[in-house]
Amino acid sequence: MILSINGIEFSYRSRDVLRDVSFDVQPNEIMTILGPNGVGKTTLLKCINKIHHPKAGSILIEDEDIMKMDLLNVARRVGYVPQHCEKGRLTAYDAILLGRRPHITWNTSDNDLKIVDAAIKRLRMEDLAMRYIDEMSGGELQKVSVARALVQEPKLMLLDEPTSSLDLKNQQEILRIIKAVVRGHSVSAVMTMHDINTALRFSDKFVLLKDGQIYAAGGPEIITPESIREVYDVDVHVENFKNSPIVIPV
Numbered sequence: 001m002i003l004s005i006n007g008i009e010f011s012y013r014s015r016d017v018l019r020d021v022s023f024d025v026q027p028n029e030i031m032t033i034l035g036p037n038g039v040g041k042t043t044l045l046k047c048i049n050k051i052h053h054p055k056a057g058s059i060l061i062e063d064e065d066i067m068k069m070d071l072l073n074v075a076r077r078v079g080y081v082p083q084h085c086e087k088g089r090l091t092a093y094d095a096i097l098l099g100r101r102p103h104i105t106w107n108t109s110d111n112d113l114k115i116v117d118a119a120i121k122r123l124r125m126e127d128l129a130m131r132y133i134d135e136m137s138g139g140e141l142q143k144v145s146v147a148r149a150l151v152q153e154p155k156l157m158l159l160d161e162p163t164s165s166l167d168l169k170n171q172q173e174i175l176r177i178i179k180a181v182v183r184g185h186s187v188s189a190v191m192t193m194h195d196i197n198t199a200l201r202f203s204d205k206f207v208l209l210k211d212g213q214i215y216a217a218g219g220p221e222i223i224t225p226e227s228i229r230e231v232y233d234v235d236v237h238v239e240n241f242k243n244s245p246i247v248i249p250v
């Protein structure tokens, strides 16, 4: 098991956000957390990345309790693509190279540079590599952030709305690359997303959050008109398109 979450509870001061959240993620699996604004999706990713500390429950990565891991050990296993990427006076190349930091013992090696070059080529961002990230558009920055997580070579990638600033072509490209990495390298991914149809296309499993609790978890069969109405308070049809369900608002 790559990730096992058991009964986690999290509050911001006295405000309860997550209650009794449990689920597992297997190797080579993409799981998408769905739910309305403010339900706790980002908070959940931050708990898995040890940015936040749940007040109850446990989070195991490769069967090890993250509470007992130091941050370097977490960073070697977990790559995080935040919803809002931080900016600074760094070139995209240097920002991506930071993803190698958890693995660098002394100096940056030729191998580190090779891994960064390969990611830049794979994401077709050669033209962005020497530009400063504080002069980039939201979508360009999002690609840098995904590249940084890829070069980290983690076991688990956490991606908070990784395509929210990307145009249609870049959305498809990034998600295809994430899927190829997950399938080819015994990596797993946990994403959050608002576009349910894109999530259906690129994910194996889903967690539907409602009021900070799991409303349903499982394969695409949990995405039904009833579950969407309950969780999002909107009416939809669910139809089949090329053997995959698609959600159509009514």
Ligand SMILES: Nc1ncnc2c1ncn2[C@@H]1O[C@H](COP(=O)(O)OP(=O)(O)OP(=O)(O)O)[C@@H](O)[C@H]1O
Residues within 6 Å of the ligand: 012, 017, 035, 036, 037, 038, 039, 040, 041, 042, 043, 044
């Ligand atoms: N640092 C914080 N301090 C206090 N409350 C917070 C903090 N961060 C988030 N919250 C609150 O916790 C709840 C969950 O926030 P979170 O960002 O996890 O939601 P989300 O599901 O990711 O939302 P969205 O889809 O809008 O990104 C929200 O009500 C939010 O206002």
